Amino acid sequence: MSKRRSAAEAYEKIPTIIHDSSAAAAAALAQEVKELITSRAAKKKTAVLGLATGSTPVSFYRELIRLHREEGLSFKNVVTFNLDEYYGLTPEHPESYHRFMCDQLFDHIDIPKENIHLPSGLVPSDQVFEHCRAYEEMIDAAGGVDFQILGIGRTGHIGFNEPGSSRESLTRRITLDRITRQDAAADFRGEENVPRFAITMGVSTILRAKKIVLMAWGENKAGVVTKAVEGPVTDAVSASFLQEHAEARFFIDKGAARELTRVKLPWLVGPVKWSPSETRRAVCWLSSSMDRPVLKLIDEDYNEHGLSDLLSEQGPAYKLNINIFNQLQHTISGWPGGKPNADDTFRPERAKPYPKRSLVLSPEPQDAVVSLGSTIDRLVEQGHDIRVVAMTSGSLRVADSEADKFASILQEIATLSPEGWDEQTDYARHILRLLEEKGEFGEDQPALRQLKSLILRGELRDAAHALGIPQEKVQFLNLPFYERGRYRRFKLTPEDTSEVVKLLQEFRPHQIYITGDAADPSSVAALSFRALEQALAELQHEDWSSACSVWLYRGREKALEPWEIDMAVPASPMQLERKARALTRYQSLTTLEMDVTKVNQGTAQQYDALGLANYEAIESFQRWRKV
Incomplete structure (x- = not known):
């Protein structure tokens, strides 16, 4: 498939669909999965899904449950393989991915238990290699993953393929990155309780899937999404390897899209409707790019950085600079509750009533x-x-x-x-x-x-x-x-x-x-x-x-x-x-x-x-x- 769908996406190396909300994205993805399951069922074949855990896929799983309960979608012909599991956790542990998948999906649909596959977190250390190889063989025996669902961590990992994971990596035990453990600290009541190891599908294992969709929600994921979508392919961001897959896509919400060039710097990829907020964004960006205060920007700066349309519409530079400088100046207030008995025409918060x-x-x-x-x-x-x-x-x-300290x-x-x-x-x-x-x-x-x-x-x-x-x-x-x-x-x-x-x-x-x-x-x-x-x-x-x-x-x-x-x-x-x-x-x-x-x-x-x-x-x- 074509990697670029429009001029606005010129910087993007993976097709990336920005949805109005995570709920809308989850519904669209669930509909695709439904079509795969029903088309395979009509041919009396199984549909093999690769599944992710964490907060990101929760809304997607809830939509699958809704499709099962309200629209009669059956999962009897579905085989699943989960991406990963914490090493050292029992299946019953509240933070194990086995427990998570049962709570969030498996216990609410009609999938046969024998069709569910997750890595074991309890396999003895000397048997981990054989267990991981067997997991790869089970995926191959099922005909490979038809549709792989992914999330993305703050380190850019897919599964638990932390920075440094190679393109050729297979299912294996891996040491979790410090940032990954920090992000999981609240789940485990403190970073010291987060397991240090996990078993994960490798990058190569994931890339063998026929179709892949990576989901990302919220502004915290915006930076790493942009690295994966627009940056170079690198083992420092394992999600970037998805650029090499012909059927990989990103489904993201507006928060996760905020750092993409077409969202953050739209004037670099096409015509822009210069709203007040877009104008302010452009001038602040230009000032930062030039390492020069707003009031010192000149016409040439605008023309040489893709902002000639803005200059012709709202310029010259001096007039535009003064306008944006005043807007920024008016945001500053030492009176967050409003300043009493003051002209609040240009103040963020109104003067009356006082006190508030x-x-x-x-x-x-x-x-x-x-x-x-x-x-x-x-x-x-x-x-x-x-x-x-x-x-x-x-x-x-x-x-x-x-x-413990309090009780002691x-x-x-x-x-x-x-x-x-x-x-x-x-x-x-x-x-x-x-x-x-x-x-x-x-x-x-x-x-x-x-x-x-x-x-x-x-x-x-x-x-x-x-x-x-x-x-x-x-x-x-x-x-x-x-x-x-x-x-x-x-x-x-x-x-x-x-x-x-x-x-x-x-x-x-x-x-x-x-x-x-x-x-x-x-x-x-x-x-x-x-x-x-x-x-x-x-x-x-x-x-x-x-x-x-x-x-x-x-x-x-x-x-x-x-x-x-x-x-x-x-x-x-x-x-x-x-x-x-x-x-x-x-x-x-x-x-x-x-x-x-x-x-x-x-x-x-x-x-x-x-x-x-x-x-x-x-x-x-x-x-x-x-x-």
């Missing part, structure tokens, strides 16, 4: 302090009525070591007390026993999960106190989807939306801060954002709701680019230091979360490079635009 009721929503208890700690500090300083709300307990991210200290205090601590001693012993019984890869019992929730509650209260927020202004929703689920397996319910509706009706905020709009659709942040979105839709006819500002911040996703920012809140060195001190209250931050002050400083440096004021750090926000 500011609702800061944190999908997990650390998210808000990590992403807008300095802005919270300013809101408190400027007298607004601020409430910080943890939408979920965050208990799934707390390491066993934290629970409690037990030690009890030994120093003369009497009256029998209940506390029994509780501490119970927690320590649960930790011992669960072992390295066990499931948290309710009492242990509750303790972890309480630990994070205390950390959020401490962090909020460090930013000047009293305990009574910190609230915990404990949304049901989180308490009943696990990472990669969450399902939003009407109960979740109802809890958010109650919160909004009680507080009636003038402004809301939230993240998750650009996150992986199955993540805690994305589901929390959807709960807010649905709640606001229910309350849209209330007076306060229609006048409420909603500001989006970035959590684990890539920081907003200057052209995307609608409000840039500067932080002084002292404010940044207060934020850093608040973050020390958390014991379960990821490496990315611990380095967030550097990200804030990076945003300030970008503004400085564009020719704006030089601040110590900037926290950035985007106004939510309802589509």
